[in-house]
Structure formats: structure tokens, C-alpha cells
Amino acid sequence: xxxxxxxxxxxxxxxxxxxxxxxxxxxxxxxxxxxxxxxxxxxxxxxxxxxxxxxxxxxxxxxxxxxxxxxxxxxxxxxxxxxxxxxxxxxxxxxxxxxxxxxxxxxxxxxxxxxxxxxxxxxxxxxxxxxxxxxxxxxxxxxxxxxxxxxxxxxxxxxxxxxxxxxxxxxxxxxxxxxxxxxxxxxxxxxxxxxxxxxxxxxxxxxxxxxxxxxxxxxxxxxxxxxxxxxxxxxxxxxxxxxxxxxxxxxxxxxxxxxxxxxxxxxxxxxxxxxxxxxxxxxxxxxxxxxxxxxxxxxxxxxxxxxxxxxxxxxxxxxxxxxxxxxxxxxxxxxxxxxxxxxxxxxxxxxxxxxxxxxxxxxxxxxxxxxxxxxxxxxxxxxxxxxxxxxxxxxxxxxxxxxxxxxxxxxxxxxxxxxxxxxxxxxxxxxxxxxxxxxxxxxxxxxxxxxxxxxxxxxxxxxxxxxxxxxxxxxxxxxxxxxxxxxxxxxxxxxxxxxxxxxxxxxxxxxxxxxxxxxxxxxxxxxxxxxxxxxxxxxxxxxxxxxxxxxxxxxxx
Amino acid sequence: xxxxxxxxxxxxxxxxxxxxxxxxxxxxxxxxxxxxxxxxxxxxxxxxxxxxxxxxxxxxxxxxxxxxxxxxxxxxxxxxxxxxxxxxxxxxxxxxxxxxxxxxxxxxxxxxxxxxxxxxxxxxxxxxxxxxxxxxxxxxxxxxxxxxxxxxxxxxxxxxxxxxxxx
Ligand SMILES: Cc1ncc(C[n+]2csc(CCOP(=O)(O)OP(=O)(O)O)c2C)c(N)n1
Numbered sequence: 001x002x003x004x005x006x007x008x009x010x011x012x013x014x015x016x017x018x019x020x021x022x023x024x025x026x027x028x029x030x031x032x033x034x035x036x037x038x039x040x041x042x043x044x045x046x047x048x049x050x051x052x053x054x055x056x057x058x059x060x061x062x063x064x065x066x067x068x069x070x071x072x073x074x075x076x077x078x079x080x081x082x083x084x085x086x087x088x089x090x091x092x093x094x095x096x097x098x099x100x101x102x103x104x105x106x107x108x109x110x111x112x113x114x115x116x117x118x119x120x121x122x123x124x125x126x127x128x129x130x131x132x133x134x135x136x137x138x139x140x141x142x143x144x145x146x147x148x149x150x151x152x153x154x155x156x157x158x159x160x161x162x163x164x165x166x167x168x169x170x171x172x173x174x175x176x177x178x179x180x181x182x183x184x185x186x187x188x189x190x191x192x193x194x195x196x197x198x199x200x201x202x203x204x205x206x207x208x209x210x211x212x213x214x215x216x217x218x219x220x221x222x223x224x225x226x227x228x229x230x231x232x233x234x235x236x237x238x239x240x241x242x243x244x245x246x247x248x249x250x251x252x253x254x255x256x257x258x259x260x261x262x263x264x265x266x267x268x269x270x271x272x273x274x275x276x277x278x279x280x281x282x283x284x285x286x287x288x289x290x291x292x293x294x295x296x297x298x299x300x301x302x303x304x305x306x307x308x309x310x311x312x313x314x315x316x317x318x319x320x321x322x323x324x325x326x327x328x329x330x331x332x333x334x335x336x337x338x339x340x341x342x343x344x345x346x347x348x349x350x351x352x353x354x355x356x357x358x359x360x361x362x363x364x365x366x367x368x369x370x371x372x373x374x375x376x377x378x379x380x381x382x383x384x385x386x387x388x389x390x391x392x393x394x395x396x397x398x399x400x401x402x403x404x405x406x407x408x409x410x411x412x413x414x415x416x417x418x419x420x421x422x423x424x425x426x427x428x429x430x431x432x433x434x435x436x437x438x439x440x441x442x443x444x445x446x447x448x449x450x451x452x453x454x455x456x457x458x459x460x461x462x463x464x465x466x467x468x469x470x471x472x473x474x475x476x477x478x479x480x481x482x483x484x485x486x487x488x489x490x491x492x493x494x495x496x497x498x499x500x501x502x503x504x505x506x507x508x509x510x511x512x513x514x515x516x517x518x519x520x521x522x523x524x525x526x527x528x529x530x531x532x533x534x535x536x537x538x539x540x541x542x543x544x545x546x547x548x549x550x551x552x553x554x555x556x557x
Numbered sequence: 558x559x560x561x562x563x564x565x566x567x568x569x570x571x572x573x574x575x576x577x578x579x580x581x582x583x584x585x586x587x588x589x590x591x592x593x594x595x596x597x598x599x600x601x602x603x604x605x606x607x608x609x610x611x612x613x614x615x616x617x618x619x620x621x622x623x624x625x626x627x628x629x630x631x632x633x634x635x636x637x638x639x640x641x642x643x644x645x646x647x648x649x650x651x652x653x654x655x656x657x658x659x660x661x662x663x664x665x666x667x668x669x670x671x672x673x674x675x676x677x678x679x680x681x682x683x684x685x686x687x688x689x690x691x692x693x694x695x696x697x698x699x700x701x702x703x704x705x706x707x708x709x710x711x712x713x714x715x716x717x718x719x720x721x722x723x724x
Pocket of ligand 1: 439
């Protein structure tokens with residue numbers, strides 16, 4: 001016989017959990033008590049439960065493993081919700097464990113009781129309310145299996161206080177048996193043949209790699225296909241890292257905030273091969289105008305994605321690594337020379353433009369990214385917050401491998417960057433982890449600097465200070481005739497002293513001439529460093545595809 | 558059974574699920590979240606007590622119903638989803654209806670009950686309770702025939718359906 005809480009820890013151990021991001025409370029008392037004795041599991045105390053969920057997310061994305069977060073009942077659990085939704089939208093495998101009031105109190109509005117399984121129903125892949133300590137092992141096993149198999153996603157496990165305190169037989173569970181859950185792995189052979197035929201016939205094929213490429217870690221297979229069959233590759237924001245930015249076939253990010261060349265290629269192609277993407281509205285612009293000359297092949301592990309947002313000519317359901325392998329085996333080598341020349345011309349024609357400086361010392365965000373790029377090596381990880389800085393980073397930052405560019409794509413959660421970096425740094429202690437954030441987002445994610453300080457994480461934070469909620473300000477430029485409502489900060493905290501308060505090296509740059517030297521100092525610093533870069537508020541992200549427009553109808557190319 | 562109206566189709570979905578708490582609200586949530594009203598719902602254990610079958614009728618755009626079915630299929634507790642709208646099915650629902658029945662009209666009501674092959678299951682001083690089973694059309698017809706007497710109370714279950722023949 002064993003205590004429920006101990007069974008829980010042992011079950012987590014069986015899943016090779018090494019790190020838990022958590023925050024304690026009354027209903028989770030027993031769990032944290034048991035964690036105290038688990039020397040092989042590192043419990044990282046965060047500063048806000050949302051940070052725990054984001055850290056688990058960053059950990060999962062950087063490591064390719066399941067991230068684990070933990071919170072108490074009631075407010076602890078609800079504080080996780082935004083983080084769980086963020087993981088859900090980006091298909092990131094995390095397991096969230098919450099304490100719950102005792103079984104006998106459930107449903108009585110007891111102190112710190114919320115129906116967290118009810119609340120999270122639409123934003124988890126699956127959730128559990130544990131009824132008996134004897135079920136814990138099986139449930140943990142299932143949860144980890146569900147979180148990381150098929151299309152990954154968050155799983156929540158709610159455990160009442162009395163269940164963690166009860167004694168039970170620790171019944172071993174050898175195999176997961178879920179009759180309602182059997183992900184399709186191998187592609188259907190008839191459809192494989194159809195796709196091969198389409199690729200062979202196509203004169204202007206284009207691959208688009210989405211977030212599924214990062215979860216499947218199928219970069220090699222993708223590269224082989226692109227090079228062997230002469231197919232240029234664009235990526236979604238979530239697909240960044242599927243192909244090196246410097247690869248001659250790479251076009252960069254597409255979408256309403258995408259690179260002009262990538263968008264023009266989409267509109268010109270005659271075959272659009274979607275790999276692990278969901279045709280979100282930020283990718284397609286007006287769906288009716290998307291890739292007007294193209295047949296569309298949609299390859300995804302989730303059958304429910306096929307035809308959800310976009311017409312499709314050949315659907316193919318399966319694991320990308322397996323399916324690309326199946327395709328590569330049959331695919332003839334091909335050059336597509338004239339199409340590739342055309343692509344090269346498009347790329348040359350649509351070079352990114354910089355904001356025109358009003359004064360010589362004025363810094364454009366593009367300058368910041370360019371300077372940072374010089375300091376990046378292939379193993380560096382970059383997380384971002386949400387806003388204009390995120391888009392600039394997604395367009396230009398030189399991270400070239402899967403799991404190295406970490407950003408909240410689907411939910412667009414401000415306050416994600418710093419806690420995600422905490423998770424990524426814990427997963428990869430030897431990599432340099434950078435955060436690109438804005439003055440708005442920074443103030444949402446700031447509490448987790450306390451975590452970074454305590455854990456001795458040498459995060460490098462680039463704080464782009466444009467004195468505004470820039471992205472929304474830009475929308476007000478486009479849609480509200482430049483009437484700025486609640487988007488300008490008339491006062492901000494002294495970021496320099498804030499950085500010092502968290503024990504970080506604090507750098508501040510307001511002149512372009514100083515940028516390179518300060519960046520050098522920043523990159524070289526061994527501990528946590530925060531570099532505030534002051535930029536003008538007027539700079540907007542271009543090109544942009546406005547509501548109702550197709551990808552080739554960009555403003556500001 | 559199909560009813561056309563306004564480009565929308567009534568769909569009958571037969572959903573096999575794990576017989577566990579929370580599963581029904583989960584399934585229902587997938588519809589309500591998209592603003593779809595479930596018109597009829599019947600849930601019960603199957604021959605395997607660990608499996609429940611949910612039969613639900615929902616009206617909606619065919620593409621969206623297909624999307625919801627796929628989302629249903631994705632749920633861990635959902636074992637199988639069948640859209641049996643196009644199938645040859647036997648459909649039944651149960652109706653209990655309390656109708657005003659003074660001595661003067663009692664005979665007439667009993668004749669109607671006989672014609673429809675339903676049953677009188679309770680007799681009060683001024684009322685009768687009628688029990689009927691049948692498909693949608695039959696249930697509608699009974700209600701219509703008894704309306705003029707004054708219906709005091711009416712309850713009906715959701716529809717249950719089963720596909721004819723081998724399937
Ligand atoms: C939690 C949350 N609240 C609100 C928004 C809406 N929003 C999107 S971008 C943005 C502004 C971000 O400002 P900042 O972090 O300073 O970045 P900038 O756009 O200036 O680079 C806002 C408010 C959001 N994405 N997330």
C-alpha cells in the first residue's frame with residue numbers, strides 16, 4: 001500500500017519526468033510534500049501558474065518531450081488556463097496536474113473549488129478527474145501517451161485532496177489501452193500515389209511546412225523531398241525551423257504578416273503541399289483567394305484538420321515522418337528549373353524594406369534583429385512575446401533548426417516569451433536562450449524573471465521599447481484612422497532598475513551607433529541580461545495583408 | 558429520415574462512447590459551442606455495459622456537421638461516430654401525453670388511440686394518459702389528432718435509431 005501522492009510521483013518517474021514547473025497550495029499539499037523527497041525530479045517554483053504552463057510549453061518545444069506543470073485547486077487551476085489554451089492552439093504536449101478539493105466536497109462551492117475539468121474541456125486534448133488513488137498510475141500513463149502521440153496537445157489531470165492522501169495498492173499498468181484513441185500513422189497508399197502523381201505533373205510546386213513539422217521532427221525527410229523534387233519551401237510561424245533560412249529553396253514565413261516573396265510564391269504556385277499545418281486565418285488571408293492556381297495536398301496527422309478551413313484536392317492523414325518517408329521512396333528526382341528561376345526573381349524583387357530613419361541615430365527593429373543574428377549560433381533558442389516584435393523576429397531571426405524558434409502562434413498570448421524561455425533554458429541548459437519581447441508583453445511575463453533569478457538561468461532578454469502596444473496601435477492605424485485608444489504608455493517603469501532588481505546585467509540602447517557594441521556585450525554576458533532598445537513608436541510591420549484581402553494584395557511591399 | 562429546409566439538413570448521429578461521467582457534456586459541448594441546438598438526444602447503455610450509445614439529431618450545414626463529427630471522432634472517449642442520416646433506419650421515440658377527457662369525449666379519444674395503436678396507461682376523472690411509440694411522423698400525427706381535446710401535459714424522449722439489415 002502506498003500514499004496516492006507517492007503513487008503520483010512514482011508514475012511521473014515512470015514517464016521519465018525530470019522537471020515540474022509548479023506552484024503549491026492547500027489542495028496540492030500532499031503532492032508537493034511527496035515531491036520534497038523526490039531527489040530525481042526537479043521542482044521549479046514559478047511566480048504565477050500561467051508561467052508554469054508556459055514554461056512547460058517552452059520545455060516541451062525545446063526538448064521534444066512532454067512538459068509538466070502543477071498547480072493547486074481554484075485560482076491556481078484557473079491561472080493555468082491561458083497557458084493550457086496556448087499549448088492547445090499550438091499542439092504542444094504538456095501535462096497539467098491540479099489539486100482539487102476533497103471528493104466529498106466537490107460540487108459544494110467549497111473553498112478554492114472550481115470545476116477545472118469543465119472549464120478546460122474545450123482547450124485540452126483530454127482531461128481526467130481522478131476518483132481513486134488506485135487509478136493514478138493508469139491515468140498518468142494514458143495522459144502522457146495522449147499528450148505526445150498523434151497530434152500532440154495538453155492533458156489535464158485533476159486530483160482531489162483525499163485521493164492524494166488515500167492509501168492504495170500501486171497496481172502496475174503495462175499498456176495503454178484506449179479503444180477510442182488510435183492515431184493514424186501511415187499514409188493511405190492510394191493517396192500516396194495520387195500525391196506522387198501531382199508532384200510529378202506540377203510545374204510550380206510549393207511546400208508549406210507548419211507546426212506539425214516541428215512536432216514530427218521530420219526535417220531530414222522534408223529536406224530530401226524539397227531537394228530531390230526541386231520544390232521551394234515556405235513555413236508558417238509555427239513551422240519555423242523546418243528548413244534553414246539560408247537554404248536556397250527556403251522562402252521564409254508566409255501569411256498576413258509574412259514575407260512578400262513567400263506570399264507571392266503561394267499565389268503563383270500550381271501545387272500547394274501543406275505539411276502539418278491547419279490553414280489558420282493568419283496564414284491564408286481571404287481563403288477564397290488563396291493559391292488560386294493550385295491544387296492543394298493536405299498532409300496532417302489530424303483528420304479533422306482536412307477540409308476544415310481550406311478546400312483540398314488530395315488529403316493524406318498520417319505522421320509526417322512516416323508519410324514523407326513513403327513519398328520520398330517513390331518520388332522521382334526533378335529540377336523545376338524555370339519555376340526556381342521565377343522564385344529567385346520573386347525573392348530578389350521583394351526584399352524587405354526598412355523604415356526610413358528620421359534621425360541618424362534612430363533604431364529600426366530590423367537593425368536589432370540583424371545585430372542579434374550576428375551573435376546567434378545554430379544551437380541558440382529564441383522565444384518571443386506577442387506583437388510587432390514577434391512578427392519581425394518570425395520574419396528575420398536566424399534560427400535554423402526545429403524547436404529553436406518558440407513563439408505563441410495560435411493564441412498569440414502576451415506574457416509567453418519569458419516563461420517559455422525559462423522552460424527552454426531548463427530543457428537545454430547549455431544553449432543560449434534569447435527572449436525578444438516588447439514593453440507591453442514584458443510587463444505581463446515579468447514575474448518569471450524571479451524564477452530565472454532563483455534558478456540561475458542566464459536568459460538574454462531583448463526588450464524592444466516602442467512606448468506602445470505597437471501591434472494594436474498598428475491596427476488602429478489601419479482600421480481606426482490612427483485614433484490611438486489605450487495603446488500608448490504615458491509612463492513606464494524604469495526598466496533599467498527593474499533589470500538590476502532581478503540581478504541581471506542591464507543594458508540600454510537608444511542610439512543606432514551604439515547598438516553593435518552593446519549587442520556584443522549582451523551576447524557575451526554569462527548570466528541573465530536584459531537589453532532595452534528604445535525605438536520610435538511609428539514603425540509598423542510591413543508588408544501586411546489586411547482583412548478580406550488575398551496574400552498577393554499586400555500593403556507596404 | 559431526412560427533412561429539408563433552408564439548405565440545412567437534419568442529421569442523425571449515432572455515437573458510441575465510453576460509459577463514464579462527463580462524456581455526454583463533452584459531446585454536447587462540441588455542438589453547443591458552435592451554436593448548434595441538439596434537437597433530440599437519447600443516451601443509453603449498449604449490449605456492452607462499458608459502452609453507451611448517444612443518438613442525437615441536429616440540424617445544420619452538412620459541411621459543419623461533418624466537421625463536428627470529425628471533432629467527435631477525435632475525442633478520446635468517443636469510440637465511433639456514424640452519421641446514419643442517409644441510411645435505412647428504424648426510428649422510434651416514446652410519447653406520454655395527458656389529455657383532457659370528459660365522459661363526453663372519452664370514447665372518441667379511445668378510438669383515436671386504437672387507430673394509432675397506442676395505449677391508455679392511466680385514467681383520471683377528467684383525463685387520460687396516452688402512451689405511444691413510433692417514428693417522428695407517427696408521433697406528430699397523434700399529437701395533432703389529440704390537440705383539439707386539450708393537451709394538459711406532453712413528454713417525449715429523444716429519437717433512437719438503428720440501421721436496418723446487415724450493417
Ligand atoms: C494576453 C493578451 N492580451 C492582449 C493581446 C492583444 N495584443 C496583441 S499584440 C499587443 C501589443 C503588444 O505590445 P508589445 O508587447 O509592447 O509589443 P509590440 O507590438 O509593441 O512590439 C496586444 C495588446 C494579446 N495578444 N494577448
